[in-house]
Amino acid sequence: MRHEILLSGFGGQGIILSSVILGRAAAIYDLKHVIQTQVYGPEARGGASMGGVIIDDEPIHYPKLRRPDIYLIMSQEGFERYGAKAEAGAVMVLDSDLVQSRPGCRYFEVPATSVAKKELGKVIVANIVMLGALVRATGVVSEGAIERATLESVPKGTEELNLKALKRGRELIIMGGEG
Amino acid sequence: MRHEILLSGFGGQGIILSSVILGRAAAIYDLKHVIQTQVYGPEARGGASMGGVIIDDEPIHYPKLRRPDIYLIMSQEGFERYGAKAEAGAVMVLDSDLVQSRPGCRYFEVPATSVAKKELGKVIVANIVMLGALVRATGVVSEGAIERATLESVPKGTEELNLKALKRGRELIIMGGEG
Amino acid sequence: MNFLEWYRVDRLPSIFCAGCGIGTVINCTLSAVTSMGWRRNDVVFLSGIGCSSRAPGYIRTDSLHTTHGRALAFATGVKLAEPRLNVILFTGDGDLAAIGGNHFIHACRRNIDLTVVCVNNYIYGMTGGQGSPTTPVGARSSTTPYGSTETPFDLSELAMAAGANYVSRWTPYHTKELTAAVKAGLETPGLSFIEVMTQCPTGYGRANRLRDVKEFMEIFRMRSMLKQKADRLLKEGKPVPPDAIVIGEFVRRSRPVMGRRG
Amino acid sequence: MNFLEWYRVDRLPSIFCAGCGIGTVINCTLSAVTSMGWRRNDVVFLSGIGCSSRAPGYIRTDSLHTTHGRALAFATGVKLAEPRLNVILFTGDGDLAAIGGNHFIHACRRNIDLTVVCVNNYIYGMTGGQGSPTTPVGARSSTTPYGSTETPFDLSELAMAAGANYVSRWTPYHTKELTAAVKAGLETPGLSFIEVMTQCPTGYGRANRLRDVKEFMEIFRMRSMLKQKADRLLKEGKPVPPDAIVIGEFVRRSRPVMGRRG
Amino acid sequence: MVKDVPCMRLVIDENRCKGCNLCVLVCPYKIFREGKKPNRKGIVVPELDRPERCPNCRLRQLYGRTICGLCQLICPDQAIDWIGEEPYEHMKVAIEY
Amino acid sequence: MVKDVPCMRLVIDENRCKGCNLCVLVCPYKIFREGKKPNRKGIVVPELDRPERCPNCRLRQLYGRTICGLCQLICPDQAIDWIGEEPYEHMKVAIEY
Amino acid sequence: MTMRRFLQGNIACAEGAIAAGCRFFAGYPITPSTEVAEHMAERLPKMGGTFIQMEDEIASIAAVIGASWTGKRAMTATSGPGLSLMMENIGYAAMTETPCVIVDIQRGGPSTGQPTMASQGDMLQARFGSHGDYSIIALSPSGVQEMYEMTVHAFNMADRYRIPVFLMADEIVGHMREPMEVPDSVLIIQRRLLEEEGRKPFEPREDLVPDFPLFGHGHFVHVTGLTHDERGYPSTSNPEVHERLVKRLVQKVEGARREIAMFDVVNPDAEVVFVSYGAPSRSVQQVLHDFPGEGFGHLRLKTPWPFPEWAPGRFENAKTFIFPELNMGQMARELERHVDQPVISVPKLGGALHSPEELAKVAMEER
Amino acid sequence: MTMRRFLQGNIACAEGAIAAGCRFFAGYPITPSTEVAEHMAERLPKMGGTFIQMEDEIASIAAVIGASWTGKRAMTATSGPGLSLMMENIGYAAMTETPCVIVDIQRGGPSTGQPTMASQGDMLQARFGSHGDYSIIALSPSGVQEMYEMTVHAFNMADRYRIPVFLMADEIVGHMREPMEVPDSVLIIQRRLLEEEGRKPFEPREDLVPDFPLFGHGHFVHVTGLTHDERGYPSTSNPEVHERLVKRLVQKVEGARREIAMFDVVNPDAEVVFVSYGAPSRSVQQVLHDFPGEGFGHLRLKTPWPFPEWAPGRFENAKTFIFPELNMGQMARELERHVDQPVISVPKLGGALHSPEELAKVAMEER
Numbered sequence A, B: 001m002r003h004e005i006l007l008s009g010f011g012g013q014g015i016i017l018s019s020v021i022l023g024r025a026a027a028i029y030d031l032k033h034v035i036q037t038q039v040y041g042p043e044a045r046g047g048a049s050m051g052g053v054i055i056d057d058e059p060i061h062y063p064k065l066r067r068p069d070i071y072l073i074m075s076q077e078g079f080e081r082y083g084a085k086a087e088a089g090a091v092m093v094l095d096s097d098l099v100q101s102r103p104g105c106r107y108f109e110v111p112a113t114s115v116a117k118k119e120l121g122k123v124i125v126a127n128i129v130m131l132g133a134l135v136r137a138t139g140v141v142s143e144g145a146i147e148r149a150t151l152e153s154v155p156k157g158t159e160e161l162n163l164k165a166l167k168r169g170r171e172l173i174i175m176g177g178e179g
Numbered sequence C, D: 001m002n003f004l005e006w007y008r009v010d011r012l013p014s015i016f017c018a019g020c021g022i023g024t025v026i027n028c029t030l031s032a033v034t035s036m037g038w039r040r041n042d043v044v045f046l047s048g049i050g051c052s053s054r055a056p057g058y059i060r061t062d063s064l065h066t067t068h069g070r071a072l073a074f075a076t077g078v079k080l081a082e083p084r085l086n087v088i089l090f091t092g093d094g095d096l097a098a099i100g101g102n103h104f105i106h107a108c109r110r111n112i113d114l115t116v117v118c119v120n121n122y123i124y125g126m127t128g129g130q131g132s133p134t135t136p137v138g139a140r141s142s143t144t145p146y147g148s149t150e151t152p153f154d155l156s157e158l159a160m161a162a163g164a165n166y167v168s169r170w171t172p173y174h175t176k177e178l179t180a181a182v183k184a185g186l187e188t189p190g191l192s193f194i195e196v197m198t199q200c201p202t203g204y205g206r207a208n209r210l211r212d213v214k215e216f217m218e219i220f221r222m223r224s225m226l227k228q229k230a231d232r233l234l235k236e237g238k239p240v241p242p243d244a245i246v247i248g249e250f251v252r253r254s255r256p257v258m259g260r261r262g
Numbered sequence E, F: 001m002v003k004d005v006p007c008m009r010l011v012i013d014e015n016r017c018k019g020c021n022l023c024v025l026v027c028p029y030k031i032f033r034e035g036k037k038p039n040r041k042g043i044v045v046p047e048l049d050r051p052e053r054c055p056n057c058r059l060r061q062l063y064g065r066t067i068c069g070l071c072q073l074i075c076p077d078q079a080i081d082w083i084g085e086e087p088y089e090h091m092k093v094a095i096e097y
Numbered sequence G, H: 001m002t003m004r005r006f007l008q009g010n011i012a013c014a015e016g017a018i019a020a021g022c023r024f025f026a027g028y029p030i031t032p033s034t035e036v037a038e039h040m041a042e043r044l045p046k047m048g049g050t051f052i053q054m055e056d057e058i059a060s061i062a063a064v065i066g067a068s069w070t071g072k073r074a075m076t077a078t079s080g081p082g083l084s085l086m087m088e089n090i091g092y093a094a095m096t097e098t099p100c101v102i103v104d105i106q107r108g109g110p111s112t113g114q115p116t117m118a119s120q121g122d123m124l125q126a127r128f129g130s131h132g133d134y135s136i137i138a139l140s141p142s143g144v145q146e147m148y149e150m151t152v153h154a155f156n157m158a159d160r161y162r163i164p165v166f167l168m169a170d171e172i173v174g175h176m177r178e179p180m181e182v183p184d185s186v187l188i189i190q191r192r193l194l195e196e197e198g199r200k201p202f203e204p205r206e207d208l209v210p211d212f213p214l215f216g217h218g219h220f221v222h223v224t225g226l227t228h229d230e231r232g233y234p235s236t237s238n239p240e241v242h243e244r245l246v247k248r249l250v251q252k253v254e255g256a257r258r259e260i261a262m263f264d265v266v267n268p269d270a271e272v273v274f275v276s277y278g279a280p281s282r283s284v285q286q287v288l289h290d291f292p293g294e295g296f297g298h299l300r301l302k303t304p305w306p307f308p309e310w311a312p313g314r315f316e317n318a319k320t321f322i323f324p325e326l327n328m329g330q331m332a333r334e335l336e337r338h339v340d341q342p343v344i345s346v347p348k349l350g351g352a353l354h355s356p357e358e359l360a361k362v363a364m365e366e367r
């Protein structure tokens, strides 16, 4: 099985970190072949940020995304730049607080930012909420893997909060975020 | 006609200047083809200095001396390094005050340094005495040419002295310096 | 004329981070320049590489955005070849004092008629927050993860020791004073050096708990000490607090100048 | 131990011109080094490019004759990688202060534990007598045929402003004092800078009617003024003659040091 | 008597503002207030509190030069400017200096 | 009583000396004198005037360290040194300090 | 034993260096290489090593060379503009036979160009960027595992041949993250030290490499960038000494090409053969994967320099060589010297990799 | 009208520059180029020009580029080590399309090497020494008259194509003195200035060269070494803009090879053909002179870069090319790319020229 996941949002949301966590989950805990890439550059300051993860059972040659089948979108600009092109067969998880448009593919609306801010008290974990949702919605990595990878990647002392965020993300899907 | 002139002495004697004057005389006033070259380098400090002049009626291709036929030697070290190899058919003008050895070819002994010091009052013009002698002994450039080239090349105010030096050089040959 | 008119508005917003002080420094500089009554044709801006060195790209005059650290050498060519041009440089602490240190001291020594505005944010902003020759001892950066141990340069001191005719230091908090200082620099023949201690919330701030611009500004407000006062303290044998940012005019003099028109 | 024993005698005579002061500077330096009781294995000499930078090639220890201007950067690597080595540099005014100026101020800023002996002969000797950043105003050289117009650096001042722990200046005329100064430099932790105003009869002398070494020495004897005296004059409000060569110890202090062993 | 002098209106260019709130910090008249809602770009632009109190709004045209102008000078993103406008209703504003 | 102490002899290495005469300049005993004739390399090496007067010649062995040594220290070409030698005839030399 | 880690290429490079025993890093930050320095800044102090951020790249490579003479494995990392500045001292390292490792994470040039975009634009500079004749080794990794392994290998080659060795990576390989296996220990080829009594410090062995006279060990070696004889003494006007030295410096590498060069040959019977190094190798691998039936060949150069001129000959039926590079065909120039078949250079500028589709298209046209 | 003078090559170069209208020189002394700077120091102040000795070579080329933007013809002169240091800013000149002339009087390398001995060791560095892809022009004089004329031509080419142009001479040609004819006036090809209303400052004409927007003339041009669009605005992540710019920078030179390249063809029927540039041309000429009956051919490259790849084809019967160089065969590498016949590189290191006898011997063996 091969998946290509495209993550996008604006600078400061932790999009790149999400892509790294996702990659690490697949690579270290699910023992998959993985490549994580991202867009660098001064334009990434404040502007749209983008990360890509390829997860495959086979070795991966070409490292860039060719046909993303999974999207995680956390800003309207990110949607317009990347998400709008999603193919019909793709799946998208979007932050419904920040993304106004809706794609042509199957998608899940996750109010990650408001949940993070209001329920979890830290807007900064919105990206982790989204990750939880993404994993539940797509099964692209195992839930154990995403938990362990998250714990390994976040600052000491914030483990609890991030686990909670993951959990809330999962729940938001169970509660039927599909749009 | 082609001549290859090799000049050597120790640093500070004005050997290089002599080679330039000779070259200029041939190039500008005798309208010959000329190439002047010299040995550069920190080793030239104090150590043996060397200049080469090729004078030809035809264009000169290869710029370095191939078979010098005229030598102007102003130090024993210069003699040992260069003059000792002079071919039988060559002509050498040597400063008999400074060069102890004698070559296998035709040569002229010119006490240039003592003449310059004692008669002309300036040891620094010994090289010009040598030039005067060289031109008279070999006719490699015209006497008018060497005079004009010398005048053009020496510091303002020393023209008289240098003309005198040239003249004394010529006389030393007439007086029969041939060894 | 309002300084905003000198901007290349088609390039705004700039690439600078939210709260970055560079924009303020450009404002003050342009404000000083416009107050000189110069036409845009009389002024050339130069810079090296760095966030601060992106400034000329936002100004609608001729400008050379050169290589990292070398702007002063390029500027020497511009000024000597065409002395009628008023030449102003934007530079950063890394650009000027790390890789560009030699050109800096030589330009000061020659006292060439240029105005140098240095955005000293204690950090390499553009490359993501590495230590610079002005990073304070103990401060963290991505290349001083355990706190910097090297003694930083006092750039204004160095400029004076090397020979600059005009030297002053301010912060973006002191907009009016900074503007006046740049103007004084433009007016003084020879090399004028205006050092602006500037907030970099992204590079420096993130690593040193100063992500909030307001806190940065508070530091500039609270820790700044006028040179006169610092001098007075020293004279009285009292210590100047080690974390004080001494601001004000350091020197204005008339050593021989290179490249002055006319 | 006599300092002559530290020479690579198989390379003598040196390439230096008759009367050149560099040989004297090497003598004094080696004399100081031997008086420290160090073994040859404890000492590494480095240099850049120039006549003065040829010095290490005549000394029988490990040595790096590097690229023009960069010796201090190479030395930083040697010292930090192996702090047990005592690292001494020979450099010239061109090597240190023209092309090498940036490494100079940064080494002083870091105050890395090295001893720098700078042969300041006001000229580029090796390349045949071009002006340098220390060529006095009005002096002639092959690139200042009408007399130099740029203000020269005061290298000792610069070293102090940049942060060196030990700074002194002498001339080859003052052999004993120079030897003592180098020794003091070797003893002082941090960067020690010993500037030696030196005769270059070939490069500087030829262009400035100082071809005769004795005249040069006479200048060093007559125009040298001890720092103490110059300070006294200044204090008394009396002028220090502009052509005075102020000699003596300028600073000995204990700012934080980089690369000190142990 | 200020009636005939045209006034200016203080504006924040939403395309340029990055929400740093330095304007909030420096305005002596507290005319800027931290905003609350992020815009499309995710930026929280400050709000204006009775900008007609700004002396520059009122007097720039009169004096022919910028009055105060602190906010504009410090705004790192060139987002603050004044545009010409019909006079405010003057009576509301007390001239305060 | 200095009889048994071995003395040193001052020598100029002709292969190294470049004839700069700095030794002439600094020797307090005027032991060096400008030379007159150029040698094979064209260099005029200084002459020595009663080198046995040099305190280093006399006392280096005694004190086990260099005495004076100015000429050696200033000689830019490492041409001056002392070599061990049979004692000079002491009587000729007055100890002068 | 190995440990599975998920690392960025630049971090893998730094980890490889540390595994190889590198204990001295001097550098100057530059995108997209900075993570190498940053990781060394964090790791080295804990290992008893030295990290120093120098005032510029010239000083960085200088400090590395200085450290190397004390016997430390030393390295720097940079990108194009920094590499340009290092060129004089890289020539010095070649001339003085100083082992050192230079990591170049290539970005879009010339000049400041596109600092965050990938390129392979410094391949000829790495080989020819300093004045005069000399030779170097360049390794070109195409993935995170190779960033690690080739960094280790770079140190071994530097010590083995006493030369500057370049790790010519690019932004893509430097910044991507992949799982990799970190070995417990790595193969170390020690620098051959001068120990033999009476042997001169620059006297070559049969392999043309002189034993290394470590500073502080009584060799009293004079190291100079001037032309020097076997004692290390300057010889500035003797043509024979110069010719012998420079030819040896070139020959010790070029003559050992067969030992040094590493490359992969896939489908040696192919008529259409891709040649690649670094990131574009991934595109080519994808083409071969996507079009298994087309019988395309692939010559992957792991050591672009010295160029293994016999390697193309391993494809005996080759009719065309297709050479995708993230530059205007820099290594294709070299290939052209050695083969009679047409070389189709497929340049790509601007940071993106060649898509497998576009490469396949070129190849199809050639068949 | 001309005037006969007896000049050193380096002085002829400086005089050529002045005749070409060069009024700005920034440099840093280095053997064997120093006489160029020294002569400029003497002459320029008298001509209302500017001579400045900068703190190093990096600053020298920077000042030259700065001066060029004010419209001055500007130049620097150096040798290998200095050229290495200039590489970053030479790339900047290429990227910003700044006309400038760089004189390299080549000496023995690598590193400090043999500073007073001749070489041609910087030929590949001149072409490939900076990071990224770009193109330059290099002229190679083989006598004093050409030192003068090619310096003039270098300025014309620099202005014509808006690129750095190299005068790649060597110590022999730089230091030898020959009589030469100094013309009263020389042909000047002016820089094409931007005057057309609304034309963008980096918008190329059909010849791919944009008009030059002089500083201080109301163009308000932003000049950056970043990838930039036709307005001059930075474009740091757009691959198309980068690709278009870099390809144009290369193409404007490479595509004009037939206009730019200059070479002499002697004995086009020859089977054994010497190829040369610079000083070794003199040796080859001597061989042809000494052995008139042998029918040797001679291709003399006056512009090694861009390499005129069609020129060897002018020798239709050529069986072998013999390429003497004062390096390890740097340009021979290039020739190999373009010809099917064997290329016999005859390297010579250490400062001496190939003797006519040794070249004749090689040629005889080939016949």
Ligand SMILES: Cc1ncc(C[n+]2csc(CCOP(=O)(O)OP(=O)(O)O)c2C)c(N)n1
Binding pocket: C049, C050, C051, C052, C053, C068, C091, C092, C093, C094, C095, C096, C119, C121, C123, C124, C125, C126, C127, C132, G028, G029, G030, G031, G057, G081, G082, G085, G112
């Ligand atoms: C030769 C070279 N080395 C390194 C870099 C990478 N670089 C770009 S900007 C910068 C530092 C900028 O710091 P500073 O001048 O303080 O500017 P800031 O971004 O902080 O305003 C560096 C190291 C470069 N562009 N060129």
Ligand SMILES: Cc1ncc(C[n+]2csc(CCOP(=O)(O)OP(=O)(O)O)c2C)c(N)n1
Binding pocket: D049, D050, D051, D052, D053, D067, D068, D091, D092, D093, D094, D095, D096, D119, D121, D123, D124, D125, D126, D127, D132, H028, H029, H030, H031, H057, H081, H082, H085, H112
């Ligand atoms: C990069 C480089 N530029 C220029 C030179 C030429 N060069 C050699 S020595 C020197 C100047 C030396 O001057 P200084 O350091 O004062 O030494 P001195 O010869 O006067 O003792 C120069 C410019 C060089 N070797 N390398």
Ligand code: SF4
Binding pocket: C015, C016, C017, C019, C020, C021, C022, C051, C052, C121, C125, C126, C199, C200, C201, C202, C203, C204
């Ligand atoms: S990184 Fe720092 S200096 Fe650069 S734009 Fe951001 S805040 Fe400003």
Ligand code: SF4
Binding pocket: D015, D016, D017, D019, D020, D021, D022, D051, D052, D121, D125, D126, D199, D200, D201, D202, D203, D204
């Ligand atoms: S040129 Fe000057 S510095 Fe160099 S050796 Fe001669 S006298 Fe000494």
Ligand code: SF4
Binding pocket: E012, E016, E017, E018, E019, E020, E021, E022, E023, E024, E045, E046, E074, E075, E076, E077, E078, E079, E080
């Ligand atoms: S200062 Fe400018 S950028 Fe900052 S919040 Fe105010 S208007 Fe916006």
Ligand code: SF4
Binding pocket: E010, E026, E027, E028, E029, E030, E031, E054, E055, E056, E057, E067, E068, E069, E070, E071, E072
């Ligand atoms: S001009 Fe002054 S008073 Fe008016 S809004 Fe700005 S800061 Fe406030």
Ligand code: SF4
Binding pocket: F012, F016, F017, F018, F019, F020, F021, F022, F023, F024, F045, F046, F074, F075, F076, F077, F078, F079, F080
């Ligand atoms: S000081 Fe030395 S070199 Fe000079 S004359 Fe005396 S012995 Fe000779």
Ligand code: SF4
Binding pocket: F010, F026, F027, F028, F029, F030, F031, F054, F055, F056, F057, F067, F068, F069, F070, F071, F072
């Ligand atoms: S040691 Fe002193 S006294 Fe003896 S010769 Fe030398 S300078 Fe004269």
Ligand SMILES: [Mg+2]
Binding pocket: C050, C092, C093, C094, C119, C120, C121, C122, C123, C124, C125, C132
């Ligand atoms: Mg900074």
Ligand SMILES: [Mg+2]
Binding pocket: D050, D092, D093, D094, D119, D120, D121, D122, D123, D124, D125, D132
């Ligand atoms: Mg000097």
